[in-house]
Amino acid sequence: MHVEQISIFIENKFGRLAEVTRILGDAGVNIRTLSLADTSDFGILRLIVNDTEKARGVLKERGFTVSKTEVVAVEIPDRPGGLADILQVLDADGINVEYMYAFVERCGENAVMIFRFDETQKAITTLTGKNFNILPGERLYSM
């Protein structure tokens, strides 16, 4: 049920983001979606790609600090209040969202959101119990 995401530490320096994407491109890695969180000093680039291990390998080879995290992809009805509903469910069970971002492609009538929870397993149980559809990694990598 998990989706593998890689996170890369990037200093807020000119051209760094371009370099990361160029390294991935040259290695034939396809970026499925991404989010960039930043502070004045540094940023954390989070990526879901079609080949996590390859992406990790080439970036590490080039001296980047890379880590792998398990995130959860959830289908959310693409209508007003769709996101609010899911957050309410999580809130009711005391599950904390560390961060989240949208997947770029839709899945049928639904949008896909990527979540990082403080308690991943508990979140999955809660969401499936409320009939939310959780997408397996393989779906996303090849979407």
Place this chain on the structure above:
Amino acid sequence: MFFNEEFETLPREALEALQLKRLKSMVARVEKSVPFYKEALAKAGVASDSIKSLADLQRLPFTYKQDMRDSYPYNLFAVPMEDIVRIHASSGTTGKPTVVGYTKKDIETWSELMARSFVAAGVHKGDIIHNSYGYGLFTGGLGAHYGAERLGASVIPMSGGNTKKQIMIMQDFGSTVLTCTPSYSLFMAEAAKEEGIDFRDLKLRVGIFGAEPWSEEMRRDIETKLNLSAVDIYGLSEIMGPGVAIECCEAKKGLHVWEDHFIPEIINPETCEVLPEGQMGELVITTITKEGIPLIRYRTRDITSITYEPCACGRTHARIARMSGRSDDMLIIRGVNVFPSQIEAILMGVEGVEPHYVLIVERKDNLDTLEVQVEVGENIFSDEIKHLQALSAKIEKQIKEMLGVTCRVRLVEPKSITRSEGKAKRVIDNRNKA
């Protein structure tokens, strides 16, 4: 104006004769009373009675800060403890502090040299000296205090900190002389401005600033903002405290070393050879009158040059140039001594942190700033910003607690800190760059 005209203007020949006499007597004393020196002199093959001229000084062994640490606390003292009336110590930020002891006569000498320094700076009896050097184990506060009393001026023992009160006292008490670190003087002026007080409206006339490196540009800035004449003072607790050397207000071109009490030399810190007048090197000082803890050829690690050219003020004592750096990697940040090795020790204590770091020192708004760049390896990396921010906050807090210095930790990418093949360059000091 002189405090002790006879000695301050002693002709060179007489001054050197006095130095030789005092040097011989000091070496004879430590040879007898300090086992460390007895051994060091024997090892160097110099007996005190073989000293015939000042040139023989070069045959004497050096004394290092480490020797003082190894002698902690009292093993370098040359007199019994019952003759010691005061004890001071350095901050001891790299381990045990260096301890110095003064006899009654040492305190009198120090007071006189500080009084001489005050007069050289343009201070006189009747002045109200606002002393913002720290009181305590640090020599600044009490050194300036006793000198001010010896001169017969009125001294306000403020010590450091509590800036608002400092400003109020300066205004209300009519302080005419300010003694503190140069950066603190500007900090006070800025703080006063925020309160709607212009330092130029105060009665300050002379500022005696030391304990940290500063530049000619900073002097101009201080003189404009505080409307006073600013002079540089030099000293170190190992040798005495403040007042080892001072600029005269007449020339403000180099700091007169009180040569009837200290013999300065400039050496090449690598080869240890004594350098001629005008060449930059490490300042080495021999104390020739100190009783409590006399030091032979103490390696100050401060980089300067020396001149024996006559000075406009009439003093015959040699002048050293404004300190331009250190021959070791010690940093002075807002008056606090910081060695990169200390920061390294703190970083190594943080789990997962790798030993690649660099310290960047700048001067912003007249205050020193320290940035510690730390490489983020996989061990400490988290995909959540808050964890990384907590990590930098933790390091900042530890550095503040252990070294007393406020810094900013900046996380950087691995390998972004230049690796060098020899000695790692741990410090980038941008303070003296215009």
